[in-house]
Amino acid sequence: xxxxxxxxxxxxxxxxxxxxxxxxxxxxxxxxxxxxxxxxxxxxxxxxxxxxxxxxxxxxxxxxxxxxxxxxxxxxxxxxxxxxxxxxxxxxxxxxxxxxxxxxxxxxxxxxxxxxxxxxxxxxxxxxxxxxxxxxxxxxxxxxxxxxxxxxxxxxxxxxxxxxxxxxxxxxxxxxxxxxxxxxxxxxxxxxxxxxxxxxxxxxxxxxxxxxxxxxxxxxxxxxxxxxxxxxxxxxxxxxxxxxxxxxxxxxxxxx
Numbered sequence: 401x402x403x404x405x406x407x408x409x410x411x412x413x414x415x416x417x418x419x420x421x422x423x424x425x426x427x428x429x430x431x432x433x434x435x436x437x438x439x440x441x442x443x444x445x446x447x448x449x450x451x452x453x454x455x456x457x458x459x460x461x462x463x464x465x466x467x468x469x470x471x472x473x474x475x476x477x478x479x480x481x482x483x484x485x486x487x488x489x490x491x492x493x494x495x496x497x498x499x500x501x502x503x504x505x506x507x508x509x510x511x512x513x514x515x516x517x518x519x520x521x522x523x524x525x526x527x528x529x530x531x532x533x534x535x536x537x538x539x540x541x542x543x544x545x546x547x548x549x550x551x552x553x554x555x556x557x558x559x560x561x562x563x564x565x566x567x568x569x570x571x572x573x574x575x576x577x578x579x580x581x582x583x584x585x586x587x588x589x590x591x592x593x594x595x596x597x598x599x600x601x602x603x604x605x606x607x608x609x610x611x612x613x614x615x616x617x618x619x620x621x622x623x624x625x626x627x628x629x630x631x632x633x634x635x636x637x638x639x640x641x642x643x644x645x646x647x648x649x650x651x652x653x654x655x656x
Contacts, residue, residue: 409478409480409529411481411522412435413437413488414438417438425626435456436451455473455477470518471521482529482532483534484518484535486537488518493596503551511555512559516562527573536559538560538580540582542560567641571641576637583620583646587622615650615651
């Protein structure tokens with residue numbers, strides 16, 4: 401049975417764990433040859449080893465030369481590039497009054513600059529392949545101000561705008577760019593900040609789980625975000641360009 405992404409080559413950054421790993425696996429299941437890119441070489445290699453025709457590449461997305469090399473090696477190994485998911489991201493949890501400029505810049509460097517660099521250096525390869533799809537991983541925090549994650553929310557809002565800019569500039573060259581906006585997903589990144597959220601919100605240990613359940617019924621699963629990433633990468637979304645898809649179990653709707 402033909403896969404939705406047969407004969408396509410995809411780069412997924414931050415693919416060593418969490419949402420990125422789930423997207424890499426979903427793409428491979430649909431027939432894509434996947435470059436599993438991650439700052440952690442061991443996790444990238446582990447994920448790639450479990451997939452068919454996958455290539456692990458260690459990359460720091462804040463280093464422009466490493467990003468250039470990522471794209472060059474992808475094209476050299478697989479002969480082209482059709483899908484790019486600049487997913488790599490980090491987060492800090494602190495009120496703005498306690499956020500240092502160094503912490504602000506660290507988040508921006510990965511979550512915004514890294515996305516820009518990945519898109520910027522992937523675009524020539526996408527164009528050489530006749531076009532393709534860029535799928536950014538933003539957040540529902542991109543839609544409204546979010547306490548305690550100011551740097552993360554600001555970066556994600558900027559990525560959403562950048563996604564729309566790519567669409568506006570390149571739609572006539574067969575480049576599509578769409579954004580995924582997940583709510584709280586069951587990943588190590590989210591769970592690693594749980595205690596900080598509980599302390600800031602005055603919740604008891606484990607109280608953040610109840611808070612999430614009250615807003616979006618449960619944590620989302622990485623595989624649910626990955627299914628949407630397959631949609632945006634495939635021809636099923638051929639008429640989607642500059643779109644944002646919220647995946648939050650109704651969290652944002654509960655705020656309206």
